[in-house]
Amino acid sequence: MLQGATAWLNSPPLTRKDLRGKVVLVDFWTYSCINWRREYPFVRAWAAKYRDLGLVVIGVHTPEFSFEKDIANVKRAVQEIGVSYPVAVDSERRIWRAFRNAYWPALYFIDARGMLRHHQFGEGAYDTSERVIQQLLKETGLTGIPSDLVAPVATGAEAQPDWENLQSPETYLGFGRSHGLVSAGATPNKRRAYEAPPNILLNQWALAGDWTLHDEAALLDKANGRIVFSFHARDLHLVMGPATGRGSIGFKVTIDGKRPGPARGVDVDALGLGVITQHRMYQLIRQPMPIAPRRFEIQFLDPQAEVYAFTFG
Numbered sequence: 258m259l260q261g262a263t264a265w266l267n268s269p270p271l272t273r274k275d276l277r278g279k280v281v282l283v284d285f286w287t288y289s290c291i292n293w294r295r296e297y298p299f300v301r302a303w304a305a306k307y308r309d310l311g312l313v314v315i316g317v318h319t320p321e322f323s324f325e326k327d328i329a330n331v332k333r334a335v336q337e338i339g340v341s342y343p344v345a346v347d348s349e350r351r352i353w354r355a356f357r358n359a360y361w362p363a364l365y366f367i368d369a370r371g372m373l374r375h376h377q378f379g380e381g382a383y384d385t386s387e388r389v390i391q392q393l394l395k396e397t398g399l400t401g402i403p404s405d406l407v408a409p410v411a412t413g414a415e416a417q418p419d420w421e422n423l424q425s426p427e428t429y430l431g432f433g434r435s436h437g438l439v440s441a442g443a444t445p446n447k448r449r450a451y452e453a454p455p456n457i458l459l460n461q462w463a464l465a466g467d468w469t470l471h472d473e474a475a476l477l478d479k480a481n482g483r484i485v486f487s488f489h490a491r492d493l494h495l496v497m498g499p500a501t502g503r504g505s506i507g508f509k510v511t512i513d514g515k516r517p518g519p520a521r522g523v524d525v526d527a528l529g530l531g532v533i534t535q536h537r538m539y540q541l542i543r544q545p546m547p548i549a550p551r552r553f554e555i556q557f558l559d560p561q562a563e564v565y566a567f568t569f570g
Contacts, residue, residue, distance in 0.1 A: 259315070261351025264328055266335050268343030271315065273371070279313045280393040281367040285358050287321045288334035289496045289538045291568040292380050293362040295417055297338070298409035299383045300364075303390060304342045306407060310394050311369070316340060319347040321361065322473055322565055324498060324536040334537070366390065369397045380418075383407075413523045414494065414540050418570035422548035424489035425460050428567040433472040440464045446471060448478050453485045459550055462486040462567070474563040476500060482557050484564065489550045492522065492543050492570035498536025500561040506533040507558035510541050512551050520544035533562060 259271060284300050286293040304314040320326045326348040335344055347353055356365060359378075366375040366389050375389045387406050394402050411417065429435050432445040440451040440463045447470075453463035466482025468475050474497075475484075486493070499506050510529040512520055517529045522540035525531040531539065542553060 258355040259317075259345050259352060261347065261349065261355060262317075262345035263348045264346040266332060266344040266346065267341060271313075271343060271345075276313060277371070278369050278397070279311055280307075280369055280390065280397065282312060282314045282390065283317055283356070283365040283367065284314065285317045285319055285353065285356070285361060285363040285365075287319060287325050287361050288331065288338065289322065289325060289536070289565075290361045291414065291494055291538060291570060294338075294414045294538070295411070295570070296362045296380050297340075298411040298415050299386070299407060301339075301341075302407035302409045303387060306403065307390060307394060310399060310402060311397055312390060312394065314342040316342060316344040317347050317352050318344055319350055319353045319358075319361070322496070322536075330536060333535070366393060368393045414538065416492075416570070419491040419548065422489065422491055423569055425493075425567075425569045427569070428460070428462065428486070430462075430470075430475040430484075430564050430566060431473040432470040435470070437461045438463065443470060453483065457485060457487045457552075459487050459489060474565045477557050477560050477562040477564070480558060480560045482560075482562075484555050486553045486567060487550060488553055488567070488569060489548070490569035491548050492540065493553055494522070494538050494540050494568045494570070495555065496536075496538045496565040496568070497533055498563050498565075499533055500563050503559075503561040504534075505559075506562050507531070508533060508555055508562070509558065510553065510555045512542060512544065512553055514552070514554075517542060517544075536563070538568070 318331055364377040368374050377386050391402050437460055439457055439461045450467050451464035453465040463485045467479035508531050518527050521527055522543045524539040525541055
């Protein structure tokens, strides 16, 4: 099922023969996905803990957005995030289709005989997943398989979400999948001026300034355009990048009209200032308790920002 890879990173291509007698964990991921970023500390810990006992972890990078098909972007993400196990680059979604997969992240557990024994779609159930790994390794006849469970310490975007306060859903800004947009007159593939209403309800968002709504992303055509979002969550992330040929793009964020200060995410300073340098997920807000509905605003100081999706944690 791995023959469809367009490239391999951290490893030569792995074949059925290479994996014979090994317990294999296949992890479908894409680098801008917050759900995978929060799962990754566990997969990383399992790869290190059980590598010498016969576990092979293979990350299958299947893109959600077009920019994630760019092998240079994938290589950079692998290096910056620190993925050290083999990665099958699945830019044409051939492996995705072979597994009939539909989720990021998705874990598939394959025993030493090559049989699929368990799967996990989405975040969570980490204890159950590790118990499956331990059981499959025991079935190979090895002794001394650890019975304890990993407890990775995760920071930044990898920190586990605040589920009790997470009341805002992933929200796409491209016209093809957008919802919650309250700026009037939204039109696909046509530059136009938008206005943000003074008040927006929870989980609604608005554009202000000159924008073009493409299928995947909203493209800012003139400097100082803004996006406003009313959200309820500890963390706010935004998948974005500079349009082709554009270098860096400065931006400024506020929360309830104020500088974020201690509510800043890892990609902005206390004044709310940051810079877009590449296509990826940016963490803009991590607010301290108490968590309450907030009005978030981002202003792009330069044109040609491509903005894809809000995610929360």
